[in-house]
Amino acid sequence: MIEIEDKIVSADLLRECFACDLGQCKGICCVEGNAGAPLEAEEVDTLEEEYPNYKPCMTPAGIEAVERQGFMVVDEDGDYTTPLVDDAQCAYAYEENGVTLCAIEKAWAEGRTTFRKPVSCHLYPIRLVRFSNGTVGLNYHRWSVCAPARECGRKLGIPVYKALKEPIVRRFGEGFYRALEAAEELLKNR
Template sequence: MIIVDNVIVSDEFINARFCCHLARCKGECCVAGDAGAPLEPDEVGLIEEYIEEIKPYMRPEGIEVIEKNDVYDYDDRGMLVTPLVNDEECAFVYFHENGTALCAIEKAYLEGKIDFWKPISCHLYPIRLVEKDGFIHVMYHEWSVCVPAKRKGEKEGIPLYKFLKGPMIRRFGEDWYERFVKQIVK
C-alpha cells in the first residue's frame, strides 16, 4: 500500500495490469450490476445543468427514466448513483451499431456540447474510491466482465495506474499523480 497525502492506494491497484477491451466486453460495466454508477453531489448539478445537451445522445428509454424520476437515484446504501433503465443499464447509455454500450454524457463532451466529461467513478473504473476516517481509499474492483481487459493489460504490460493516468490526474491532480508514481518506481 502507498499513501500520498490523504489517499491510500491498495497493492492490488498498484500491481494490476489492465486495458479496456471494448471490442470484447462491449461496455458491459455500463449495463450490468445492481446499481448505477456512483455520483458526486456536484456531478448531479452538472448533469442537471447539461441535460438538454445530453438528451440528443440518449435512448428514449433513458430519457423516459430521467424525466419520470431524475438524473440521479440512490443505491441500497443511500449513495447517489446514475438511474437505471429496467434495473439494468445506466440511463445515460446508448448503443453503437456494433452493440457496444457507450456514454451519452461523454459523447456530448467529446462533441464539444458540454465541458463535463462523465462521472469520475465511470472515468476511474475499474477502481472505486471509498472515503473512510479522513482518507480516500483507492480500491481495485475486480469484476468478471473485465477479464478481457485484464488479459489485454497483462499481454501488453500496461499497469492499471498508467491506463488510468488521465482520470487519476482529473481526480487527484498532476502533482499528486507524479508523487504517487515516484513512490511506485523507487
C-alpha cells in the same frame, strides 16, 4: 496499501494490469451490475444543468428513466448513483455498433458539454472509498466482466494506474499521479 498525501492507495493499482478492451467486453460495465454508477454530490447538479446538451445522445428509454427517476437515485447504501433502465443499463448509456457507450461522453467529444462523464465511470476499475475520518481510499475493483481488460493489460504490461492516468489526474491532479509513479518505482526496487 500505500499512503500518498491524504489518500490510501491499494498497491494492486501499481501491480495489477488493466487496459479496457471494448472490442471484447462491448461496454458491458454500463449494462450489468446491481446499481448505477456512483456520483459525486456536485455531479448531480452538473448532470441537471448539462442535460439539454447530452439528452440528444440518449436513448428514449434513458430519457424516460431520467425524467421519471431524476438525474440520480439513492442506492441501498445511501449513495448517489446514476438511474437505470429496467434495473440494468445506465440511463446515460446508448449502443453503437454493438458496443455500449456513454451519451454524456459522446456529447463531450462533440463539444456540446464540458462535463465528460461521472468521475467514477472515468476512473473505473478504481473505486473510491471515503473513511469516517475524511481519508479517501483508492481500491482496485475486480469484476468478472472486465476479464478482457485484465488480459489486454497483461499483454500490454500496463498497470491499472497507468491505464487510468487521465481520470486520475482529472480527479486528484498531476502531483498525485507523479506520486503513484514514484510509489511504483519503490515497489519495483524492493
